[in-house]
Amino acid sequence: MRKQTTFITTIILLTLSLSGFSQDNDSTTIRKFFNEALGKGQSYEYLRQLTTQIGARLSGSEGAAKAVVWGKSLLESGGYDRVFLQDVIVPHWVRGKKEEGYILNGKLKTSVPLVALGGSIATPAKGITAEVIEVKSFQELRDLGKEKCTGKIIFFNRPMDPTKINTFEAYGGAGDQRRSGANEASKMGAIGVIIRSLSSTENDFPHTGSMLYATGVPLIPAAALSTRAATLLSKTLKENPNLKFYFRQSCESLPDVPSHNVVAEIKGSEKPEEIIVVGGHLDSWDLAQGAHDDGTGIAQSLEVFRLFKTLGIRPKHTLRVVLFMNEENGNRGGIKYADLAKANNEKHIFAMESDEGGFTPRGFGIQGGSPEVKLKLQSFRDLLSPYGLGDIDKGSGGVDIGPLAPQGTVLVGFKPDSQRYFEYHHTANDRFENVNQRELEMGAASMAAMIYLIDKNF
């Protein structure tokens, strides 16, 4: 009996010490990721190149093509096991001449910042002028009846709810106006639609973003007003409900063009047939440099790979970095990537995306996977919370990696602080100088740390 107790005690102590060692080891490795990223990180330099040397990268544009070459070349110089392109056919929408918008209030003509929504048709060359009907919802529009709306411009003016703590929730709550506003307005006989920009603040930067025409409904042009202009228009409408609004845009959809996802691989040492993806999207809207959306996700994903390489950490599973094409207006790259994974019988166990801006890391959102998987990921909190990564819970993975979900891939969305994102996103203000270097670098280290723990524990 005595001997057995001693034996059991020894086993327990050994187990504790081994798990203690493993914990120490993990915490040391995570510390190394942060030391390297914050001390000698490259994500800020990657972002500088992508945003200031290439700039806007809407699918089909010269910028997007340059970004593919840049990403491939940068990965090739990284010494990874494999770098390759995947062919993707993408939409090619162009904005054309700078838009014009005016509030025509009697003799007063006030210019307002306005941009075409991505995917919209142009107005006639001379623009359209019509009276304005302001509504806050589709229901309110329908309740007005068709007669009242025919020949008018419908103005959707429901703001993002400022009281939501996570601004993505507020964005979600207002997004229908941009996506489907034109269809709803068209059904009611309207000749154009303008929406209040999906912005968390009052400013002069109109936000573009994609809209989709429904089949069987006449196509009408759709544009976004800056939030400040929307507030002004609403106020002026109260004074003069018969004012007119003028806008002109010359955007158009050109034929689809070939483009690419850029992929690189570090071969797994133990389970090379099981793949973990990390990525962001290489395309951006056309109004600015696509810094937070999604230059930061690209820069961080590239940095994750550099961190593994520089620190000499060989993953058990195969790691892939994917620079997806066409998240903004079609998600063709994400769909193609998942299609190829299926066609090639690849097994993607996890996919992580960074597409919520380069702000201070807060945690990760988990989409899919069993309750056990979620618990396992949440058990990493002890290791990650010293880095501010306490928020590990159900959440969206990301648009690009979304098509992998039906294959059983667990999606992990990197979650930075959301407070400032919707001041920049899809506007002319989404520029390099609005990304903070430390916040960006911490994000890259956070992603590397989570991938390291996933690779080790699954």
Next chain:
Amino acid sequence: MRKQTTFITTIILLTLSLSGFSQDNDSTTIRKFFNEALGKGQSYEYLRQLTTQIGARLSGSEGAAKAVVWGKSLLESGGYDRVFLQDVIVPHWVRGKKEEGYILNGKLKTSVPLVALGGSIATPAKGITAEVIEVKSFQELRDLGKEKCTGKIIFFNRPMDPTKINTFEAYGGAGDQRRSGANEASKMGAIGVIIRSLSSTENDFPHTGSMLYATGVPLIPAAALSTRAATLLSKTLKENPNLKFYFRQSCESLPDVPSHNVVAEIKGSEKPEEIIVVGGHLDSWDLAQGAHDDGTGIAQSLEVFRLFKTLGIRPKHTLRVVLFMNEENGNRGGIKYADLAKANNEKHIFAMESDEGGFTPRGFGIQGGSPEVKLKLQSFRDLLSPYGLGDIDKGSGGVDIGPLAPQGTVLVGFKPDSQRYFEYHHTANDRFENVNQRELEMGAASMAAMIYLIDKNF
């Protein structure tokens, strides 16, 4: 026995339902604080007034005097139970003419951004010119020996450690150079001291901040170089160790002047004799508008009071908002406040300070109090973590409320995200436009929520 079980069950259910009700009630109230602050908050407007209409507010300056009048008047219009000033005699250091600094490398004369440290003496009117000895620590300086340093300018160039996750820790690790560098250099025979700015980034904004002369040591002038200039000087010194450095500053300490803390009170409904303080400091450095340091703390503290009033929440304890004077170069306001509290036999149970910038809230640091108090405060996590306030742990309370600690007051420091603070703090760049409205407003609601829970549970 049956009856007794039923009775006990009833009691248990009643207790559960009551505590459930209380929890619901608390979460509803906290939600109200955030709804009001994010939807109709005033902290951004308070900050706009203080920073853009008054501006810099160094103790003894016209700005500081105006800020006292502004704060008092704003609180008087708030309808609180009592508004009063506390007399404080403060130091009056003035910067004088804009400083000049040059690297003199042979025939090459390079102008560098440089500011006098607060409290420093002037150089002679024609400036000082001397060879430069670069060191990273006091020990390295001492090891050089007096002979080598005599007649020289000592250049302290130890950067803030970028790998620290909390930048305040990095600031703490580099702060001795600013506080005591002049004394250490003087002991070694130096005629002047220049330090690398305490900044988390490479930029062109030199950081001022207070230094103190030790008694019995010759006073020598002390200045800070921008981080970029410090890097340049270090690089140039490697090429030419005999280069000279020139700087000229005309700052001086004038006689002390009278100033004030501004205090307002909401009388407690149950324990009016027990006081909970919330505050920040009204003074700022002289180089800019003192936005993050500490206009945001002032704006948030004022907003906490407005939130209680607007939502009709009567506290059990007496709440005091204190706009402290002279945190930056003497803490005379904080000391005076605690002295008066003691002299008047006031019982301060808690004091909260916001003096780490107006960034996204992360939690609270607890200083003092029993382990039970800490556990109680940490038990609020369930209610506060939906607002990102998961980080409730030991930490520093704040400089202004620090002198209350010996009276047994539990100090609670509001902890916003620290990543960007040391890019602005004590520089010409600490301006209104670098404060984000949502982040600021969320901080005010966070502080109100924590004070509400403290008031209710102690």
